[in-house]
Amino acid sequence: MTTRRTTRRTPRLTIGLPVYNGEEYLAESLDALLGQSYEDYELIITDNASTDGTPAICRKYVAMDARVSYHRLPENIGAAGNHNHVFTLASGELFKWASHDDLYGRTLLERCVEALDEHPDLVLAHSYNATIDSAGRIIEPYDYRIPTDSPSAAERFRGLLYASGGDDFYGVIRSAALRNVKPHDSYHHADRTFVMDLAMQGRFHQVPELLYFRRDHETRAERANPSVRSRCANLDPKRGKGFNPTVRLLAEYAWGYVDLINRAPVSRAEKAKCYRHLAEYLSSRVTRRVVSADSRPAVAPTEQVLSIDGIVPGRPVRS
Template identity: 65%
Template sequence: MNARPRLSIGLPVYNGEEYLAESLDALLGQTYEEFELVISDNASADGTQDICRRYAARDSRVRYLRLPRNIGASPNHNRVFAESRGELFKWASHDDLYARDLLRRCVQALDERPDVIVAHTGQAVIDGDGRVKVPYEYGLATDSPRPPERFRSLLFEPGGDDFYGVMRAEVLRRVKPLDSYHHADRTFVAEIALHGPFHQVPELLYFRRDHPNRAERANPDKRSRCVNLDPLRAGPLHPTPRLLAEYVWGFVAAVRRAPLSPADRRACHRHLAAWMASRVRPGAGERVEDRAPVDPALLTVSVDALVAGREGGRA
């Protein structure tokens, strides 16, 4: 592929053979086709390389890169963005699923709303077989015209997976790259939100897979999760208190770097102080995937009907 694509999708992967082909089918089966798919293989030791090479051989939009050693999830996420060429960018996970119209609807939203810097869609948590466990009703105020309100909402409301939305690459280049301390993805998205509003397409098109081998599940404590993000976090120089302190400082630094008025900066600092005080309360840090599963009989969405490659269900 020589022409510059409108959209770049970056897919970092490590030992993802179990669900990788399903995710690639879902991405390559999108109704919006003007994109490149940059895959960076973090020195996988399973069948990931064979799967990636097979897809790259049959679809010119796929660019497969393989690292000689595991550099960690965060540097690999930054690498796929650095390798991208599009004016729009989206991170993709090797185990999630994407309805056929996800890219088309997000790109359309960005084209229609020049002020919006991230577009995403409705989402649900699915299990290993692709069955919906928990539909998620997006309640964040990331569409507010006021930066402090967007920041406050991202501090206090659980999950939205805006990290996996379609973003304007020029804005991504203005913020600090993804780090590897505890919840670094949250401070990263919060800094992006200080640059402009997000838009949520009101359709359920994104399916985040929760399974025992997902990084968050396979690494149950903060330190192991951070070492997964970057092996350099291993060792006595990165104890849990430091990882937590860096997390809090990540929000502070994001506010300092963002193009805010003095009044908006003060408002963000007030929200941050209130959030820090709230962390000592029971129930702080709720995760969407830990909510009770819904009754399947009440669901009206069919993953198999929406996602390319799932027409007959998972084999």
């Protein structure tokens, strides 16, 4: 079922928001997206057969803003399937996934699109980010040390391989680059290999402003699904059935790296370096050796941000 207010011209950017039972934070997230300074976009919501108040919230926003469309799936196809599905509906030359519980600084889209326009070789642009709690209070800024802006694919590969975090998955991405990578899979850490696949297409850029706020709360998928198998079943309900032991899910994860290196549009020399980095990484996982991820200094905003108020649309401006 699809709900759309009006037909409008093709926008430059598509925001895809897959959701399942997101009533608690969805409206706040939509307010932050619809209050962006950059306005040439469509916002497509794909609902994974939610059983809470999500549909009513979505229809309310469709009625409020012509840029919003709402698609309700007849059954839950899992988080991975829903993320892939919303991209198939996109028409923009640029694409961004959005999470129903995260928040976004008012100029996030504007700054990311500016970076992509200024540097045609970039495939993705994002911003510095911080973790917030359920009330929107900043818990901890993330120090981005990953060399995803390196001209070397092998250096980008190694940096992401050992990275402990970062939210590049939620950056603004060139749709053409997204079509060159495999769809999001449902094995353990499939999001990591997906971002790595994108990084093999070209460089990333981090806007030096704190504009993306990842919400940590009790019902977030990562916390609600503590085991490898439960996390994978959240990505694809079929993973919770049949023969899907943890060892298989981990083996698929390792093979995902091999496969993306094989398909990468880079030189043989760069691929050879990637294979050496992967062998070192897998060996360190087995032997529990600690390997330094990157010697780059911490990257942080030039001014410390203590509150998202006044930065995120819908939040009060405090004097």
